[in-house]
Amino acid sequence: DAGITQSPRHKVTETGTPVTLRCHQTENHRYMYWYRQDPGHGLRLIHYSYGVKDTDKGEVSDGYSVSRSKTEDFLLTLESATSSQTSVYFCAISESVRRGGTDTQYFGPGTRLTVL
């Protein structure tokens, strides 16, 4: 497995509370991504980063914010958690934009978040 860790691995929280998930990589890859995985929806991109302090929205970004102050860390914050944000969250990293290269995405182990 590529050097990607996520913390916490499991979290239960209440509606309206803020939650921050952390993704940490040791591969020095440029790109980092946050996805959520839900039955019937597959993986959907929340936000991604293409460098330190460079981030952009994905297809399901409402209710989420991100920050990347260092190459190795990408934080996902739910400012005020809702039950619809109960999901499994995956972080991923990627290096190259060069088409046809051998690079792809490498995934973290996931964080299971339950919002009551």
Added chain:
Amino acid sequence: AQRVTQPEKLLSVFKGAPVELKCNYSYSGSPELFWYVQYSRQRLQLLLRHISRESIKGFTADLNKGETSFHLKKPFAQEEDSAMYYCALRTFGNQFYFGTGTSLTVIP
């Protein structure tokens, strides 16, 4: 807009039977397609990519631009192939779009 469609949520086959997991895509640019697999209690991992034209664990996938498809095939399914399979499209800008996944069960 880019989109990846996997029409089958669940697929069951008997051990030794051929298996095909369907994937169709929609993208105005030149597509770069991948298959990822997630075994029980493991993280997603790359299975194969169309650029490499490789065979991994007996699986192959051919990009058909005319039909905008990238179906995953294996001639003889094994029990260890039981997993969740995702088709993914990489677009310009290094964004990845995933299908909804197909859960494959190989019956002994």
